[in-house]
Structures are given as C-alpha cells and as structure tokens.
Amino acid sequence: MKLNVNGEDRDFDGDPNMPLLWVLRDHLNLSGTKFGCGIAQCGACTVHLDGKAARSCSVLAAEAQGMKITTIEGVNAGHRLLVAWVKHDVPQCGYCQSGQIMQAAALLDEKPKPTDADIDAAMSGNICRCGTYRRIKAAIKDAAGVA
Amino acid sequence: MSERKFGEGAQPSPVLTRRRLVLGGSLLGGALVVGYAATNFGAIAAGALSVGAADANPGVFGPFIKIDEAGWVTVVNRYQEMGQGTHAGLAAIVAEELDADWEMVRFESAPANAAVYRDVTMGIQGTGASHAIAGSWDQLRQAGAAARTMFVQAAARKWSLPIDSIGVRNGVVYHVASQRSATFVDLLADAAKVAPPEYPKLKDPKDYKLIGTEIVRRKDSQSKSNGTELYTQDVRLPGMLVAMVAHPSHFGGKLGSFDISAARKVPGVVDVFEIASGVAVVAKDTWSARLGRDALKISWDDAKAETRSSDELQALYREIAKGKTDVTGSAFQTKGKVDDAFDGELFEASFDFPYLANAPMEPMNCVASVDGRRVKLTFAAQIQTVDQINCALAAITLPGMVEIETLPAGGSFGRRGTLTSDYIVECVNIARHVGGGRPVKLVWTREDDMSSGYYRPMAHHKVSIKCDEDGLPTAWRHNIVSQAIVPFGANDLPTHGVKNSPYLSVASVVDARIFTPKLAVPPGLWRSVGNSQSAMVMEHTVDLLARRAKRDPAEYRRAIFTKVGDVRKLAVLDLVCKKAGWGSPLDAGWARGLAIHECFGTVVAQVAEVSVQGGNLRVRRVVCAVDCGIAIAPNQIAAQIEGGVCFGLGAALYGRITLDHGIPQETNFDAYRVLRMDEAPAVETHIVPSKKTPTGIGEPGVPPIAPAVANALLSLTGRPTSSLPFVI
Numbered sequence: 001m002k003l004n005v006n007g008e009d010r011d012f013d014g015d016p017n018m019p020l021l022w023v024l025r026d027h028l029n030l031s032g033t034k035f036g037c038g039i040a041q042c043g044a045c046t047v048h049l050d051g052k053a054a055r056s057c058s059v060l061a062a063e064a065q066g067m068k069i070t071t072i073e074g075v076n077a078g079h080r081l082l083v084a085w086v087k088h089d090v091p092q093c094g095y096c097q098s099g100q101i102m103q104a105a106a107l108l109d110e111k112p113k114p115t116d117a118d119i120d121a122a123m124s125g126n127i128c129r130c131g132t133y134r135r136i137k138a139a140i141k142d143a144a145g146v147a
Numbered sequence: 148m149s150e151r152k153f154g155e156g157a158q159p160s161p162v163l164t165r166r167r168l169v170l171g172g173s174l175l176g177g178a179l180v181v182g183y184a185a186t187n188f189g190a191i192a193a194g195a196l197s198v199g200a201a202d203a204n205p206g207v208f209g210p211f212i213k214i215d216e217a218g219w220v221t222v223v224n225r226y227q228e229m230g231q232g233t234h235a236g237l238a239a240i241v242a243e244e245l246d247a248d249w250e251m252v253r254f255e256s257a258p259a260n261a262a263v264y265r266d267v268t269m270g271i272q273g274t275g276a277s278h279a280i281a282g283s284w285d286q287l288r289q290a291g292a293a294a295r296t297m298f299v300q301a302a303a304r305k306w307s308l309p310i311d312s313i314g315v316r317n318g319v320v321y322h323v324a325s326q327r328s329a330t331f332v333d334l335l336a337d338a339a340k341v342a343p344p345e346y347p348k349l350k351d352p353k354d355y356k357l358i359g360t361e362i363v364r365r366k367d368s369q370s371k372s373n374g375t376e377l378y379t380q381d382v383r384l385p386g387m388l389v390a391m392v393a394h395p396s397h398f399g400g401k402l403g404s405f406d407i408s409a410a411r412k413v414p415g416v417v418d419v420f421e422i423a424s425g426v427a428v429v430a431k432d433t434w435s436a437r438l439g440r441d442a443l444k445i446s447w448d449d450a451k452a453e454t455r456s457s458d459e460l461q462a463l464y465r466e467i468a469k470g471k472t473d474v475t476g477s478a479f480q481t482k483g484k485v486d487d488a489f490d491g492e493l494f495e496a497s498f499d500f501p502y503l504a505n506a507p508m509e510p511m512n513c514v515a516s517v518d519g520r521r522v523k524l525t526f527a528a529q530i531q532t533v534d535q536i537n538c539a540l541a542a543i544t545l546p547g548m549v550e551i552e553t554l555p556a557g558g559s560f561g562r563r564g565t566l567t568s569d570y571i572v573e574c575v576n577i578a579r580h581v582g583g584g585r586p587v588k589l590v591w592t593r594e595d596d597m598s599s600g601y602y603r604p605m606a607h608h609k610v611s612i613k614c615d616e617d618g619l620p621t622a623w624r625h626n627i628v629s630q631a632i633v634p635f636g637a638n639d640l641p642t643h644g645v646k647n648s649p650y651l652s653v654a655s656v657v658d659a660r661i662f663t664p665k666l667a668v669p670p671g672l673w674r675s676v677g678n679s680q681s682a683m684v685m686e687h688t689v690d691l692l693a694r695r696a697k698r699d700p701a702e703y704r705r706a707i708f709t710k711v712g713d714v715r716k717l718a719v720l721d722l723v724c725k726k727a728g729w730g731s732p733l734d735a736g737w738a739r740g741l742a743i744h745e746c747f748g749t750v751v752a753q754v755a756e757v758s759v760q761g762g763n764l765r766v767r768r769v770v771c772a773v774d775c776g777i778a779i780a781p782n783q784i785a786a787q788i789e790g791g792v793c794f795g796l797g798a799a800l801y802g803r804i805t806l807d808h809g810i811p812q813e814t815n816f817d818a819y820r821v822l823r824m825d826e827a828p829a830v831e832t833h834i835v836p837s838k839k840t841p842t843g844i845g846e847p848g849v850p851p852i853a854p855a856v857a858n859a860l861l862s863l864t865g866r867p868t869s870s871l872p873f874v875i
Contacts, residue, residue: 133793
C-alpha cells in the first residue's frame with residue numbers, strides 16, 4: 001500500500017493491520033513518534049491525520065491509507081512551537097515531547113489564540129512523567145502570542 | 148606515555164592518574180591489563196572490573212574534557228541523563244573553571260569503565276541518590292582549571308609573557324597590555340605539550356560568570372523537541388532482531404508447559420525459545436514479535452509464587468509493626484532509656500503506603516549483542532558497573548568485556564537502576580541464544596513494564612510519641628515495615644528521612660526499628676526512595692503534633708529546628724513562609740499546607756494551596772524553597788522542583804499498584820492514574836543563597852508534596868491522613 005507521510009508517498013507492503021506507530025517507526029524509519037502505552041492513553045505517539053491529532057498506536061496502517069500523515073519529522077525546523085520549546089527549556093527526559101508538540105500544533109491550527117482552559121482541554125491526554133506541564137503551557141502561549 | 152595527573156587536590160582522584168600496573172597478570176589470552184594507581188579498595192575493585200575493557204584513552208585534558216579543532220569543548224558525562232539535566236550542571240562546572248564559551252560547550256556520554264568513570268563516593272559508575280553534581284564538584288572544577296592553566300601556560304610561552312598577566316574569557320586567551328589574543332583552537336597544539344598542573348588554582352565563587360546564572364541551560368532541548376534525540380527504543384542496527392518475552396503472571400511464578408507452534412508460524416517471527424525469565428519471541432520487527440507472543444500458549448507454575456492480595460499484605464504489615472509476627476525489628480536509631488518514657492498519654496498514628504510503579508514514559512528496553520565473550524549493550528544504562536557485573540555473570544565473561552554505550556533515558560525515576568539489571572540480563576540472555584554478535588532489541592510493552600515489579604515497596608509506619616507541656620516530642624517510638632531494596636546489609640533505605648530527623652533529635656528517648664518482611668514481589672528504587680514515604684510520615688505527624696499543642700505548624704517546626712540548631716532548615720522554612728505568604732488570608736475554601744524535608748543533602752520546603760471542590764482535590768499553587776548548596780543551574784533546579792512536585796503529587800493523589808491474588812491490577816495508564824496537565828499546579832522555586840558544596844536536585848523535590856497536601860487537608864477538614872493515595 002501507499003502511505004502519504006510528510007508530503008511523500010511511501011510504500012509499505014507489511015501487515016495492513018499493523019498499527020501506524022510501528023509502520024512509521026520500524027518500516028519508514030521515522031522514530032520521532034514514540035511508543036508509550038499502546039492503548040491511546042499517553043499521547044507519546046501523536047501524529048496528524050489530515051491535520052487532526054491522532055494516536056498512531058491505535059490507528060491501523062490500512063485506516064491511514066489515503067490520509068495525509070504528518071509526524072514530528074514533518075514539522076519545520078523553525079516552527080514557532082519548536083522555538084518556544086527550546087526557549088522555555090521544556091524537555092526533561094524528552095520522550096513525550098514530540099507527541100506534545102504534535103498535539104499543541106493541532107491545537108494552534110484550530111485555535112490560534114487558546115485560553116488556559118483550551119490548552120488544558122487539548123493537552124490533558126498527553127502524559128509527561130517528568131512533569132513539564134507548566135512549561136509546555138507557557139511555551140504554547142508564547143508561540144501563540146497570548147499572555 | 149608519560150605519567151600525568153589531572154586536577155588532583157581536595158579529593159584524591161586515583162581515577163585521573165593513569166598508570167599501568169599489573170593487577171592480575173595476563174588474563175584473557177594475554178590481553179593487556181590496564182590498571183590504575185590504587186589509593187583505596189574502590190580503585191582496586193574498579194580496576195579489576197575493567198579488566199578486558201577497551202582503554203578509555205583520556206586524552207590531553209583528561210577523561211572529562213575534549214577540545215577539538217572546531218573549537219567544541221565536549222564535557223564527558225559519566226552519569227545517566229534521564230531528564231534531570233545533570234549534563235548542563237556538569238558542563239557548567241567545567242566551563243566556569245575553563246572560562247570556555249558556553250555556546251561552544253556540548254556533552255557526550257562516557258563509556259562504561261569504572262576505573263575511569265566511577266563516582267568517587269559510590270565507588271562504581273552509576274547514577275543515583277541525586278549525586279552527580281555533588282560527586283563531580285571537586286573533580287570537574289579541577290579538570291576545568293587544569294585545562295585552563297595549560298592554555299595560559301601555552302600562551303605565556305608563545306608570547307614570552309608572565310603567566311599571571313594572561314587572562315581567559317569565553318574561550319579566548321588574552322593579554323590586555325599587548326592586545327594579544329588567541330582562541331583555544333589556536334593554542335590547542337601548544338597546550339597539549341604543557342604538563343597538567345597537579346593543584347590548579349580554583350576560582351573564588353564571587354568571580355563566577357556562569358555558575359548560578361540563567362546562561363546555564365539544557366544542551367538537549369532542541370533534539371528532544373524535534374524528535375531527533377536517539378533513545379534505546381529508536382536504535383536500529385544492521386541485522387537487528389526485535390524480541391518480546393512472555394513473563395509469569397505472578398511474582399515468583401515459573402514456566403510450566405508451553406506450546407510455541409502457533410507463535411513460530413506468525414509471519415516475521417524468527418525464533419521462539421525458553422529463557423530464564425520466560426519465553427522469548429524474536430522477530431524481524433516489533434509488531435511481529437508482539438503477534439508472536441500473543442500466539443504463545445503457556446501454563447505457569449505458581450507453586451512458589453506470591454498469591455496474596457494487597458489488603459492481606461497491608462493487614463500483615465500492621466501486625467508486623469505491632470511485633471505480633473515472627474518478623475523481628477532491628478533498631479536503626481536508639482537514644483536514652485526507654486523505661487517509663489512511653490508511659491502516660493501518647494500521640495499515636497500509623498500510615499499505609501501501596502506499591503508504586505516508576506512508569507517512565509519509555510518502557511524498559513535494551514539492545515544487546517553477544518559474540519563469544521564479548522557483550523555489547525546500547526541502552527539507557529543507569530548503573531553501568533552493576534549492569535556489567537550482572538551481564539558478565541549471565542554471559543559467562545568478565546565485566547570489562549561488557550561494553551556499554553549509554554543513551555539518554557526516556558525517564559527512569561529509578562527503574563533503570565534496578566540492582567539485578569533484570570531487563571538487561573533478559574536481553575543478554577536472548578542475544579546469547581541468537582548468538583554470532585547479532586543485535587537484539589528487547590521491547591517491553593507498557594503492561595510488561597508496569598507488571599514487572601521493582602516497585603516502590605509497600606510500607607507501614609507506626610509512631611508513638613510522648614510530648615512535653617509545650618507539645619514538643621520527648622520520646623519517639625517508630626516502627627517501619629518495608630522490604631529491603633538492597634539485598635545485603637542493614638535495611639537502610641526506608642529509614643532515610645526518619646533516622647537523624649530533627650524531630651527525633653529533639654526527643655531525649657528514641658526507639659526506632661525497621662522490620663523487613665521477605666516477599667516475592669521485587670522492591671525497587673523510586674525517585675527519592677525511602678524519603679517519599681518518610682516525609683509523609685514525619686511531616687504529617689509534626690502537623691498533627693502542632694495541632695494537638697494548638698501551635699502554628701510553621702512556628703512549631705521553627706521551635707524544634709531552633710532547639711536542635713538546624714540552621715539550614717530554619718532558613719529554608721523562613722524563605723518558604725515569606726514567599727508563600729504563610730499566615731495571610733486565602734480565599735474561602737482554600738487552605739495552605741507546609742512540609743519540609745531533607746533528601747540526599749538538599750533541604751526542600753513546600754507550601755501547597757489546596758481545596759476540595761465537588762469532592763475533587765485541587766492543588767493550584769506550590770511555593771518551594773530550596774537549599775542545595777551553591778546553585779549551579781538555577782533554571783534546571785526550578786525544572787526539577789516543578790517536575791518533582793508533579794511526580795510526587797500524581798503518586799500521592801492516585802498512585803497505587805494493587806495486587807489481586809498476587810497479580811498487579813494497574814498495568815497501563817488507564818488504570819495507573821498519573822498527573823495530567825489540567826491538574827498540574829503552578830510551582831514557584833526560591834533558592835536559598837549558599838556557599839556550600841552543591842548537593843543534588845533530581846529527587847528532593849518529590850518528598851514534601853504529599854505531606855504538604857495532607858497538612859492542607861488537615862487544615863481544611865480537620866481530618867488526618869493515614870494512607871496514600873488520597874483519591875481511591
């Protein structure tokens with residue numbers, strides 16, 4: 001099958017029931033999308049499907065066919081969220097952060113000027129065991145230009 | 148090679164003195180045995196552990212500093228970077244003394260080699276007890292200062308000027324009067340010819356330009372934000388196989404009968420075989436390994452397994468604490484004569500703590516290859532020396548033959564510091580079966596990780612306290628029941644935070660004992676270890692005592708700290724009270740709770756603002772004061788306190804692993820609830836100025852939050868807390 005990842009058509013001839021997460025990581029060599037829980041509870045594997053945030057551990061390869069898949073590798077180096085993340089020294093262990101950024105990017109696409117409540121609502125599905133939540137929130141607000 | 152000494156001084160560093168000597172003659176078919184000058188047993192042991200290891204080749208500036216032709220100053224980090232930001236603090240210590248340009252400083256992980264990279268206090272290479280900065284302070288200052296001196300001497304020779312007329316700033320060596328200057332790169336070849344000074348002059352802290360400033364920031368924020376950081380889970384090597392293992396469902400369970408025929412037929416599965424810890428499925432990719440494992444048919448032998456439930460064990464622990472079982476207590480602190488000290492009216496309280504999983508975001512994993520007696524590991528190693536020994540035993544080789552490339556960890560919170568190296572040995576066993584040096588990546592699912600044990604051990608504390616007419620303790624009896632995390636010596640870790648507490652110091656009679664039951668559930672190291680339980684017990688008890696004496700909790704503590712002369716705690720307490728507005732009114736329905744605790748040499752006080760709204764416990768603000776000695780990286784100190792509060796708060800609110808007939812019930816984040824963004828309080832960190840040797844920051848932020856919340860609840864509702872988690 002063909003999967004459109006970060007604007008490129010990629011061939012995948014494995015099990016169509018393989019979760020997209022493992023297709024990306026093991027077969028397309030895109031390891032920025034992380035494995036955390038496997039049951040859509042932690043958000044570490046968040047990607048965009050047609051611009052919406054989705055948990056790639058719980059989407060099958062066959063289901064992602066025909067959709068525009070964007071991973072952290074498809075986020076521009078100068079993206080305002082990446083800049084804000086570094087400015088605020090958000091990451092600690094860093095393992096959840098690509099998922100956090102993909103979730104935050106989807107939020108800003110939908111709500112360019114999010115309130116604190118918007119951020120809590122959008123981001124509370126993404127776990128950070130290091131507890132960087134307040135820095136994530138500050139970085140999102142900084143990137144969005146809201147106080 | 149000539150004999151060189153790098154930065155020896157206050158702390159003798161045999162690590163840095165590179166001498167060849169005969170340790171054990173010719174082992175391993177004549178392999179060159181490289182040992183190191185031994186001034187103590189640790190150095191001899193470290194040398195022996197490194198037999199067979201590749202020569203660490205310290206380079207001209209010693210084993211911790213590399214400077215290249217492009218001008219990069221690379222600081223070699225012998226500790227695990229698991230998020231705690233150690234690399235930034237270590238790099239800052241070197242850069243400060245070297246007067247390097249911070250923008251040109253980077254870091255890399257050290258190879259596993261105890262002879263060169265052991266922690267000078269622990270005697271092994273490993274990361275724990277929040278010790279990286281404290282354990283490196285003298286060594287890295289001296290290394291940085293020695294390198295700086297070499298550049299200054301090189302410039303002095305080149306320019307024919309006196310040494311003390313030459314300065315260094317931001318990686319540039321200069322002479323003001325003659326307006327001459329040269330970069331480290333310009334002087335690199337000349338500096339390499341200078342003999343490193345034995346006792347380089349260290350800076351006066353008042354001259355620090357980097358340490359203690361906001362310039363010191365993480366060096367890995369970029370790679371950890373854009374997805375390019377390489378974790379163990381991301382390792383891909385030519386020919387690499389992926390393994391999953393079916394483990395017994397019970398702790399202490401063993402493999403009974405099993406049928407692997409269906410698993411073998413799963414496309415992508417390469418091999419299925421028995422190993423010591425279960426049945427391994429080896430496949431071409433992760434998903435095939437998972438499907439292969441799902442297809443296994445196994446019956447486990449639970450004859451010797453732990454089959455009791457959490458409530459049974461907790462009831463048993465309470466009986467043990469009362470001395471009603473055959474588990475006897477062993478004294479860890481006694482003072483004065485018990486005689487009639489506990490007669491009359493006593494304050495009594497007891498506390499129950501559940502098992503807790505570390506649950507880092509990256510489930511445990513490891514990459515190993517075994518080729519004859521050579522073992523190569525690529526993973527987020529936390530205690531390299533212990534892992535080398537355990538893996539050498541598994542692969543029947545020497546610890547020095549176990550090469551480790553240490554990667555950053557997607558969290559650990561102690562899980563990767565497991566003293567049996569459980570998952571690492573499992574990976575080596577699989578790689579050994581596969582053989583031929585073919586790399587194998589062992590992948591644990593979240594469920595594998597959370598049901599694997601090495602939990603913060605279940606515990607019970609029972610206190611009986613006699614007070615004087617001012618309400619201050621005069622006699623303190625304390626019984627702790629907890630498994631031993633370290634399988635030898637006294638069961639010391641659970642006593643941390645109780646032993647030598649000021650609250651015991653103020654009493655004239657102390658009778659403190661630990662009871663150590665033996666269970667098949669493996670206990671482990673959980674961020675701050677015994678402190679996360681003892682802080683809850685001590686700080687909540689003290690609030691209850693203050694309340695009983697009708698005294699303000701801050702004033703009550705101040706009286707005790709004054710009486711025992713604990714000036715550090717007094718300063719931290721005063722700062723937190725000032726910054727939190729202790730005693731000032733709060734809006735209706737909110738209350739403050741205070742706690743203060745010393746953990747691994749660092750004192751942290753926290754004031755939490757808490758409310759119960761519609762049955763939900765809310766914590767909106769936590770004000771923290773910290774004394775960690777000289778604050779090297781204030782931004783990362785704040786980050787660790789913020790993270791410690793979230794980690795400790797999530798555990799206090801929701802954390803528990805419940806055993807049902809021995810089987811862990813919470814095996815993923817749906818059942819094992821952790822703190823999420825909408826529950827994360829605003830955390831403010833205030834640092835007490837200090838000129839003392841720095842102490843750690845990775846763990847000390849965790850312990851005070853549970854009692855701070857319990858004390859706020861006490862203030863709100865009048866009800867004490869006797870068990871965690873708060874929310875059931």
